[in-house]
Amino acid sequence: MQFKNRYGITLVGDLYQPKSLQQEHQSSAALVLGGPFGAVKEQSSGLYAQTLAERGFITLAFDSSFTGESGGDVRNVASPDIHTEDFSAAVDYIGLLPHVDRNRIGAMAICGLSGMALTAATSDSRIKAVATASMYDMSRSISRGYHDSYTLDQRHQIIDYLSQQRWNDAAQGNFATGLHEIPFDEQGQLIKSDKLLPDPLPINANPVMAAFFMYYKTTRGFHPRSINSTTAWTATTSMSFFAFPMMSQIAMIAPRPILLIAGENAHSRYYxxxxxRLAGQSKELFIVPEADHVDLYDQVEKIPFDHIEKFFKTHLI
Incomplete structure (x- = not known):
């Protein structure tokens, strides 16, 4: 399926419809799905879309602008603004389908695109309910580090690096790749790399890196179009996340409901x-016992699909 966002970028998605949808004039609740950040629709969001279609929803898993099969001349660049718009564009598309009740549309997102789904709902009241799994606020993560650990001096080092990288890109006439979250070594120096995940996995690798590696770099979740599986974002991608603070209007979603799902042992649980804590009324935090961040990508015995189904069937009435 192809559709355009309001910037004229063509997005590509996979549409799933329940087998029970047989009556010619029957209308159904629908869900738009995205994520994780740097993944493609054939990975986690496709699994969620297929499973929720089996449970009675019309679902649309899509590739964000500049990634996967979606358009955008510059490849593998992320924009919190445009990726947020992509969710509203998906609502445009799915809400015009003949079997969809446009008053019963929700959004579901995983990991880094969860922040964009929530941000879209702050200004798009057509999204009647939002659920997230392993939610990340990419603006906060990129500009402030894990648990807001960057010092002011480190944040200045990052924007200085990004600014100088723009000179390099301008001189070369192309866009170099690099990490979207730029770590520091023990001496406080920036660590630069042109791949998000190393190959092979280093001995005694950080457990979080190891969990991502076991999904994106093995047969479990590898996909050749996935940025996380094969390459990295453009090196200057981080600039827009320093400039665009998502979640600042999170209270605007209320009274529409939010479901936040996180693993008990997830490094991202705090998001x-x-x-x-920041959201208004009609919110729920669901902690999955003994689950980590990446478990909620594809471990169907841990993903609380029964609860997700109940949430959307309760609120998309």
């Missing part, structure tokens, strides 16, 4: 907990 969901913080959004839960």
């Amino acid at each position: 969901s907990e913080d959004i839960y």
